[in-house]
Amino acid sequence: MPIRKRQSAPGVPSLGVILMGREEEFSFEHRLFNLTxxxxxxxxxxxxxxxxxxxATKSTLLLLGLIAIQAIFYTLSRRFRKYxxxxxxxxxxxxxxxSANYFFNAGIDGPTLLLFFTTLQLALNISxxxxxxxxxxxxxxxxxxxxxIELNFPHFITGHYKSGAEKFIDRFGCYVLSTIYIFFAMSTFKGHFVAQQEREKQRTADIAEYGIRLRxxxxxxxxxxxxxxxxxxxxYFNKAAVDLTTNLYGRKIEAEQNIDQFVHDSNKELFHYCFNTALNGTSIAREFQRVYGTKETWWLSTFNPARNxxxxxxxxxxxxxxxxDAYLYKLKxxxxxxxxxKISFIQAHELRGPLTSVQSLLELIKDECRGLDLIYTRKLEEGLNRLDMKIKEIITLSSDYKEDV
Structure with missing residues (x-):
């Protein structure tokens, strides 16, 4: 039966996080320094x-000093994020x-050289x-x-072991210290490396998927x-660009070519202006005309800056x-x-003028025949009024249409 891995309670950081800090807050080298x-x-x-x-009095005092210094550096790194x-x-x-421990702790007979080797690994890992x-x-x-120095001035070396047991304890203890450090450092490094590989694989897969969707x-x-x-x-270019260059220019557009060879001489100045404008950070769009054989074609070219x-x-x-099609419709x-x-002008002047003249003559006729009840004058006046209203309606409709367009 598979054993489920025990997980930390929600909101409670693990021991590694407490000692090293979170990945999103500290770099890998910084976290390794904190762990060390x-x-x-x-x-x-x-x-x-x-x-x-x-x-070992001298060695004890030296260790006390090293512990104090180590505590200060760890606090600066973990608490104040100095790295x-x-x-x-x-x-x-x-x-x-x-170096001081070498003189106080038996020189070449002591474990200091092993600690120098471990320190080199530490320095390489955190820098x-x-x-x-x-x-x-x-x-x-x-x-x-x-x-x-020890070879030529052996009297500088102090802190010789009094017994084989002291030598065994000191050397084996330093060996344990070095081994534990290397174990944790390599485990952390490998864990980080594996996690980084997984992230890179996922990122590569995401980029590939995004590229497929984008294409x-x-x-x-x-x-x-x-x-x-x-x-x-x-x-980069899409299939529509390939079809255009193949059909109109007789050659296929390809990567690493210069687009200038596909720009007509009559449009090069405008093209270069638009390109440089976009390259300076401003989007721009322009319309231009090209004639392919006997066919007139209008294009809208939009230039936008591409950013990383x-x-x-x-x-x-x-x-x-x-x-x-849109341009021809616009012309239409x-x-x-x-x-x-033109119709509005005709309606407002050429039709309105004769109508006004007839209306004036009708008023004169009505004045001269004021005492008579002439049916034809009333009918004529009604017809002229209807014609006047129709002219006004046509002018109004024409004005509304132009505003809508």
Whole structure:
């Protein structure tokens, strides 16, 4: 029966999080530095007890100083989130402490050289690559210097072991310290590496899926889409752009070509202006006409700046839309408007003038025949009034139509 992994209670951080900090708050090197500080404090405490029991006074005082310094560095790193500013000083303090320990703790017979090796691993794990040569040089220079001093001035070395048991305890204890550190450091590093691999796999899968969706989207567009770099080099295009260049220019658009070879000489100046405008961060759209054989085609070209994740402009996206039908419809509407204006002028002047004249004559007839009840004058007046109303209605409808258009 499978055993379920025990999980921490919601809201309660794990021991690793308490000692190292959360991944979203600390970098991997910073968390490893925190882990090293915590492990070092936990392991130095037993050694302090051992030195007190065996009566190693100088070594005890040195350990007390190292524990105090280690506690300060750990607090600065974990609590106050200081890392880059204290790494170099931390490693230098460790090397200084180990150098002093070499003289106080039996020299080459003691465990200090093993601790130098462990410190090199620590320095490599918590620092950036450009510091590797420095730490390697110090790890070779300092132990070599200490061995040279002991060889030529052996009386500088103190703290010799009084018995084989002391030697065994000290050496084995340092070996345990180094082994535990390497175990936790490598386990943490491997865990981080595996997690990073999983994240990279997921990111690659997400990018691939996003790329498929994006390609499907652009391929489904009837508009011509082209992505250009800063030098007008073609980076990406959709099927509509391929069909356009193949049918109209007799050659297929391809990546790394320069878009300039597909721009007609009559439109190059406008094209370059729009491209540079978009490259400077401003979107722009322009209409232009091209004649292919006997066919007149109108295009709407839209230029937009293309940006990366940091917001930097890396190129220009160009979308060309065939607006011939819309443009011809627009011309048709404009011609209708012109015709309506002519009709309105005729209605307002050429028809209104004769109507006004007839209405004036009718008034004169009515004045001369004031005492007579002439039926034909009333009928004529009614007809003229109806004609006047119709002219006004036509003018009103014409004005409303032009406003709607």
């Amino acid at each position: 500080g915590a492990i070092t404090l936990m392991l130095l405490a037993p050694f302090l007890v051992i030195d007190i029991l065996i009566g 880059k500013s204290i790494v170099i000083s931390y490693v230098i303090v460790v090397y200084t402490g180990l 950036h690559k450009e510091k590797y040569v420095l730490w390697l040089g110090l790890s070779l220079l300092i132990p070599g210097t200490l061995l040279f 499907a989207f652009f391929e489904s567009l009837t508009d011509n889409f082209v992505l250009l770099d800063k030098n007008m080099g073609i980076l 994740e940091e917001g930097e402009i890396i190129g220009v996206t160009m979308v060309m839309k065939d607006i011939t 509407i404009e011609r209708k408007n012109e015709l309506l204006e």
